Amino acid sequence: MPQLVESSAPLLAHFKHLEDPRSQPLLEHGLLDIIGLTICAVICGADTWVDIENYGCAKEEWLRGFLRLPNGIPSHDTIARLFAALDPGALQNCFLSWVRSVAQLSQGEVIALDGKTLRHSYETGGSKGAIHMVSAWASQNRLVLGQTKVDEKSNEITAIPQLLAVLDLHGCIVTIDAMGTQKDIAKQIIAGGGEYVLSLKGNQGNLHQDVEQLFQWTRKIAFKDVTHEFYQTIESGHGRVEIRRYWLLDGVEHLLDAPLWVGLRRVGLVESERR
Secondary structure (H helix, E strand, O other), X not given: OOOOOOOHHHHHHOOOOOOOOOOHHHOOOOHHHHHHHHHHXXXXXXXXXXHHHHHXXXXXXXXXXXXXXXXXXXXXXXXXXXXXXXXXXXXXXHHHHHHHHHOOOOOOOEEEEEEEEOOOOOOOOOOOOOOEEEEEEEOOOOEEEEEEEOXXXXXXXXXXXXXXXXXXXXXXXXXXXXXXXXXXXXXXXXXXXXXXXEOOOHHXXXXXXXXXXXXXXXXXXXXXXXXXXXXXXXXXXXXXXXXEEEEEEOOHHHOOOHHHOOOOOOEEEEEEEEO
């Protein structure tokens, strides 16, 4: 069970400026009561509005330690209607403000940006396609820092900058797959005080080919007189042995378009061998 008795005021304080979209004279349940109840319920595993109501009924005595609940636990329909009417952007900003206050990102924290399609979010036989989200995952804190929905007529390239804009990147390392390997995204990460590790594939044709040729040449000469780092891991299990080799090269200033990639200092190669 989340321990919020002493810290509940700071939690709810992050939502106190959130505009309540409901008609004020008819309110039976306070905005902060519903938000506090929902956060506690979701932390404890609630997946549906009914789950949230059931959680509230089961934990009402404990919840009254920091929530007002003048008319008891709101129904699942009341909770659902409120969240349907709330401004999603304003709600996310309040939630991220709270997350930042409780999750102190350490220097060198890896923030992994990744896109996923939500299961069962499409409309069978209808015009509604599946919902695709881009999430920011803090690896050390094991916490999702934020999410942005990808517009149906767009892709992750447009959603990633929106997500980066609401994150505090100072001292962090942002990792993104090849879809997000874009000059403007790299520039935004550096401007936000972070660093990046970006996957390089065919979507960056000339640069990808240039890096491939660079590693072909340096490996051919066994990295003689070439400033580099090497690391290797060997893992075994389930009848397999997997060997991963990693190389990092300096001297990227001669690569094609290198000056256009703000903050670019090194290029790397990962080779995986499975036996």
